[in-house]
Amino acid sequence: MSWLTGLDLLDGAGLRRNMALRVAGDRLAEVAAFDGQKGTDLSEGGARALVTPGLFDLQVNGGAGLMLGDCRTPADVLTIAAAHWASGTAAILPTLISDRPEVTARVIDLVVAAQAQAETQATGALPGLHLEGPHLAIAGAHDPACLRPMTDTDLALYAEARARLGRLLITVAPEVVPPAQIAALTAEGITVALGHTACDRDLAESAYAAGAVMATHLFNAMSGLHHRAPGLVGATLDRGAPFGLIADGVHVDPAVLRVALRASPGAAVLVSDAMAVAGTGAERFTLAGREVLRRNGRLELADGTLAGADLTLVQAVENVAGWLFAGIEEVAPMGFDAPARVLGMEAPELAEGAAARLLVWRGGRAVARVDGGGVLPVMDGQVPGLPG
Structure with missing residues (x-):
């Protein structure tokens, strides 16, 4: 592939102006200051495009018509990952x-x-696994019959899984998983998040002190922020701990989102909480034997309970930029840098040898993807070839 020019680069190391990229195969071959290189000019109307790594989503329940729990083959899992890459999320x-x-x-x-198949394709699409439950206190859209305490057998399984997967994120409720078990999980290199809980601030603080590092989808399925009862939200914001955030305007009102971001700058990790309908035109799917309806930008059970989000991570970045009246360069790191740091990974850097799975932004929107040798569209609806 020839050079890509007319661009600024934003990665985990910061912003670099007026750069040029050359891609060879599925990797970046050269990253240099623009000096007259000839190739594809990504600028428009004299304004350079912004190029970032593809996004990284810590909470993807499904896509392409599949929930993770329904997958039967490695190809099924990779199909979910591919559906999200079509909308700009390179890793899940x-x-x-x-x-x-x-x-x-x-x-x-x-x-x-x-993961083994993804590595042969050099995509890096599956850095690990997130287990959201079953050691939770508030079911939300989860099957209440599956919620339970954590046993020694569970701990052994999770320790072995972390060693095999590389990275394992587990969401637990502090009233179900006590500090000693949280400490045991973190001693095995497992990243512990707190969520689906009615815990008070003191219990949340005990869980954080034991090694928990973040809150899963802040505000949703947890004790809220009250001036005399701070709960998990108050504990998380007060200590500046990272927190997942579903920025669809449904799960969290934009005004509340702004309050959280201002209270704890740099702590937000944008997530999609995507479900089976992601990348498809389907209007319903089944979750634990219950029908989930897709309507008016929401995914909900028959009683109105939210059941995941109808959102892509690119849309989340665009939404937050609009709600904050901020540039994409201020918000996009919440979708590629913050997730990596929560898991203890190195900040993604666009340098020679890095994977060529990039996003191109103009005018506050993602307009294209760089995928190895091609510049491809960003799909914001149904991906061709997936269920209607």
Whole structure:
């Protein structure tokens, strides 16, 4: 591929103005200051484009018509990842919603196998796995019958899984998983998040002190912020801990989102909380035997309970930029840099040898993807070839 020019670069190391990129195969071959290189000019109307790494989503329950728990082959998992890359998310933690122990064990094996296939394709699409439950206190849209305490058998399974997967994120409720178990998880290199909980501030602080590092989808399925009862939200914001945020305007009102971002600058990790309908035109799907309806920008059970989000991570970045009256360069790191740092990964850097899975932004919107040798569109609706 020839040079890409007319661009500024933004990665985990910061912003570099007026740069040029050359791609060879699936990697960046050269990254240099623009000096007259000839190639594809990404600028428009004299304004340079912004190029970032593809986004990284820590909470992807499904896509392409599949929930992770329904996947049967490594190809199924990779199909979910591909559906999200079509909308600009280059890497995901596929996320298993609370399920039976045998399903958890099977999904761990499946994701490990899918990782091996992804590595042969040099995509880096599956850095690990997120287990959202079953050790939770508030069900939300999860199956209440699956919620339970954590046993020594569970701890052993998770420790082995982390060693095989590389990275494992587990969301737990502090009233269900006590500090000693949280400490045991973190001692195995597992990243512990707090969520689906009615805990008070003191219990949340104990969980953080034991090694928990973040809150899962702040404000949703947890004790709220009250002036005499700060709860998990207050504890998280007060200590500046990272927090997941579903920026669809449904899960969290934009005014509340602004309050959280101003209270704890640099702590937000944007997530999609995407479900099976992501990348498809489907209007419904089944979750734990219950029908979830897709309507008016929401995914909800028959009783109106939110059941994941109808959102891409690119849309989340664009939404937050609009709500904050901010530039994409201020917000996009919440979708590629912050997730990596939460997991203890190196900040993504666009340098020679890095994967050529990039996003091109203009005018506050993602307009294209660089995928190895091609410049491709960003899909904001149904991906061709996926269910209607």
